[in-house]
Amino acid sequence: MLDRQRRDSRENDARLPLSDDASFLLARANALSLATTNETLGPLGLKARSYSVLALAASEDRLSQRDLASYLRLDPSQVVALVDELQQRGLVDRHANPQDRRTNVVVATENGVALVVQARDTLRAAEDTLLAALDTTERNTLAALLRKIAFPQ
């Protein structure tokens, strides 16, 4: 084991193996991000998952559950449970789609939109903490690079 002095100086920086590994860095950054996101959303009765669904339901686009699943990289069966819960709380509705009666369009209610707005504001503060070490230019660069990876082609 590292003695205390060395451990304290190395545990939180990146000179160990793996630290050049984009996959590892993504995993660790995401773990930190997810933890603070869920903490932030807790008081509103939301988590990262349910917030994402609600945010997409509040968008202009009329997205089906299948659309939500592929965009959020979830199995369609998980989307069922998420939409169920949000619907029971009166935050979203399932609208019929005359063009294809197999599908449900998921749409945020007035209450749902209000909650998303509130959640988005508190998340901005949390994200500001997460990205504290980056200036504005770096934040934009990071988002652009991540977008290329998250949405290939």
Added chain:
Amino acid sequence: MLDRQRRDSRENDARLPLSDDASFLLARANALSLATTNETLGPLGLKARSYSVLALAASEDRLSQRDLASYLRLDPSQVVALVDELQQRGLVDRHANPQDRRTNVVVATENGVALVVQARDTLRAAEDTLLAALDTTERNTLAALLRKIAFPQ
């Protein structure tokens, strides 16, 4: 629901809500990364988790299970199970630490080191696919920015 033409053109790009959200982009990029990492490591009998532990055990540093837990952001009890499995396969050993007899130093065996080397090589190819949209400079920039988030201070 989006009609087919609009959906096909938007599902895989980033013009929907959330797409400016660093937390969401991190989550989606990490999901893609984790999926390909686990696929790549499957034939070697490893996953992202067990590979991480093995890679750290193969490093010069003599890390305790507690060190592994905090570096990988895992609960110490999860590290027990991971080390158990790797030890049963003869890939790592738990060494006694005379300076603090409460701790186990986790060290890769000769076989463990050989497997890590093999895994690292196949992972390089996988990471190359994940980061296909980025040139070398962008890859270095991304790693540097992620490191600042993953290891604050």
Added chain:
DNA sequence: TATTGTTATACTCTATAACTATA
């Protein structure tokens, strides 16, 4: 008293297959 490793347990998340209704 505090910390390391461990065990047990419950909870959440994830992956899979099968079913129905519609296309």
Added chain:
DNA sequence: TATAGTTATAGAGTATAACAATA
């Protein structure tokens, strides 16, 4: 035949608390 939503279920991952050994 193929797809959207749904249900059920099993497996993986995560979080928590408690305990013995050691500091």
